[in-house]
Amino acid sequence: MDTSHLAEHAGTLFASIFVVATATMRTMIPLRIFGILTNIVLIATSIPTHNYPTALVHSVLLVLNSYRLHQMLQLVRDVKKSVNSDLSMEWLKPFMTERKCEAGEVLFYKDEKAEEMLYIVSGRFKLVESGIELPVGAIVGELGMLSPSNVRTQTLECVEAGVILSVSYTKVEELYVQNPAFGFYFLRLASARLFQNIGTLEQRLAQQAAPASAAPNPA
Known part of the structure; x- marks a missing residue:
């Protein structure tokens, strides 16, 4: 059996092993890694057999799998960094859709079903019931x-007219399911932001109560 046939059989064997392995993967990062290994093996074994269409297809898939793996790893790093720093959610920007808003427009009403989160890029936005104005860069x-x-x-x-970015809960859930590390850090981030909001509310209540307690008692 010549070298080309050996390479062909070896490629088929390794590819079959990798395909079975990828079928057992539940998360995206290991799946991408095994996909990259499969692409490399099939490229290496298709060249001696002069199977150039296969080599071309898997070269394209190798680039795509590598890019997606980098994107997911970068996402996890950004979320982890955000948890340990300013609690920003700018790492979600690549997955968000831009929307322009006009003054007086209501983006959502109290008690309606929530299906997306928003990132404020420009303009002025206010939570009506509490009267809190959200700054640029805020997530709501x-x-x-x-x-x-x-x-x-x-x-x-x-x-005041401005621009927001929106991302559906479905997309966030998709990222969560694809990568448990992302899900873990997202939960930590959401919890930290919740405690931050509670702390801000307590501070405002204390400031409102201070003038009342300092007022002199009537004679």
Whole structure:
């Protein structure tokens, strides 16, 4: 048996092993790694047999799998960095859709079903019931994903025309399922932001209560 036939049989054997292995994978990162290994083996074994179409197809797949693996690893690093620093959610930007808003437009109402979270790029936006104005760079609606009822707790109104980015809970859940590490850090981030919001609310309540306690008692 010549070298080309040996290479062909070896390639078929290794490819079959990798295909079976990928079928057992439940998360995206190991799946991409095994996909890359399969691409490399099939490229290496198709060249001695002059099977150039196969080599070309798997060269393209190798680039695609490598890019997707890099993207997922970068996502996990960004979320981990965010948890340990400023609690920003800018790492979600590549998965978000841009939307322009006009002054007076209501983005969502209190008690309606929550299906997406929003990132404020420009303009001014206000939570109507609490009167809180959200700054540029703020994320709103991320905790609705973790709420059992999945409903909005306040109404969000655009005060001054601007741009927002939106991402559906379905997309975030997809990223969560594909990569447990992402899911773990996302939960940590959401919990940290929840405690941050509670701390801000307690601080505001204390500031409101201070003038009342400092007022002199009537004679």
